[in-house]
Amino acid sequence: MILGNWFGTRRARHAATAGVVVLATGGLFLLRASAATPPFTTSDPPGTVQQTGVLTPPRLPPGPLGPDTVSFSGPHVHGTLALSDARVLAGRGQPFYADVTLNAEASAGEHAPLAMVVVLDTSGSMEGEKLREAKSAVKELVRNMRDDDDIAFVHYSDHAEMVQPLSRVGAVREQLAASVDRLSANGGTAIPLGLEMGVQELEQGLARSDRRDGDRVRRVVLVSDGLDSSRVRAEALAQSTSARGVTVSSMGIGLDFDEAYMGGVARSGHGNFGFVNDGATLTAFLKRELVETATTVAQNTVVHLHLPENARFVKATGADAEVHGRDVDLRVGAIYADEAKRVLVEMATDFSPGSAADFNGSLTWKGAAGAAEATIPQLEVLATDDSSAVNRARNETVFARVTSLEASERQVLAAQAYSNGDSNRAQQLIQQNIVALKRASASAPAPVALGLSAQAGSYDKAMNDFKSAPAASPSGRFAAKAAAASNMANSSKSAF
16 A cells, blocks of 8 residues: 555645644654654644643742642652542532642663564565565654663564564664565554563563663553454553553554554553654654653552542553552552643542542552552541632632533543444533533633633544545545544643
């Protein structure tokens, strides 16, 4: 399949969007500025990275910031815990939320030693320009890695094959480039086989190495242009791999891959998800993966939240949750320099009038100097029958976050409905989102209201895109993937 058939003409591809890499997470919208990767802007030409103006908040002194918010900090990591209410309405089943924000910072010039595995689809549909561009992107990635980094490379079609076992980049750079050049496209697409071989080689290769496993920041990058029926298996593999301290990112090429599949793998692996329409933007994605991995500050990050007896855990967004009685462990994965990660916890309360409840916890992670921990100070919540007192004590920023996340979840469903030919359902969901976001922005603090308005504006555009093109057309498929990817990003980072 040649590139022209892959995404129509070049003119049509460029008309579809001004930014052709859409990243999600697990996804990430912010590309940090560094000497190695200059920042992109929304005025960049086609082939650059879509992004939003996410800024890392300043470090706050540990302790209370108000009746509903506390801060905490440790080596190179700091954050806040904000509750949706300082006063909660008495009664059973009242919704209640905790919003955890985590930030990491690193000294200038720090570079974590890496162990990275690229798992590349070489099925028959990759034949032609797609495979040539993918080869070029992989070789550029290897050229940009340091000699003491580790690299492994796997390709797969209907079977998986090890091209390069995990080795020091300086020792294999030239021979790996030659091996990549010899690859050809044929066969079907068995994503789990390639992903499993990549994960196994990463772990076994580190065990063979003369350095301790803990010295390496570990990442697997999956690249595919297709789909298969093994999504559950692939997501389970990514999730178990993440629990062992390995980040899994995924990149879809073209318009035929399943964004729900590839996005689910990245979310389960706490990595980035994106899609591209040409080799230049695949190179940009891999470069971002390299920079992000190299600036890892914290690994195996877990928020430990202790709930009172009268609060029941419902779900968490932005983390894998493990519930142990009244204790909830929220596994966030790796945190990178100058990055803001967020976890939203939904609970149901059962308070009697006049009762009080205490929320507290801790944060643990693995940093450059070893295991680290920070204590999350205690916050008290009081129950009352006075609904006006509850309204006065609402944390509108947290409720704005709730509205934003719920809208993103519906927007992903809208994109899926549109792709399946149910345009009416897609339009209904988008309209519901716009109404909810505008209502929330009316009471949100000014900076937060701007983000909600931007999110609503993006949904206006998506609605117009869906109306203007059949779902099966190249521009229609692009619009659906863009809507899904950008809203998947909002789960663990504020993408709007």
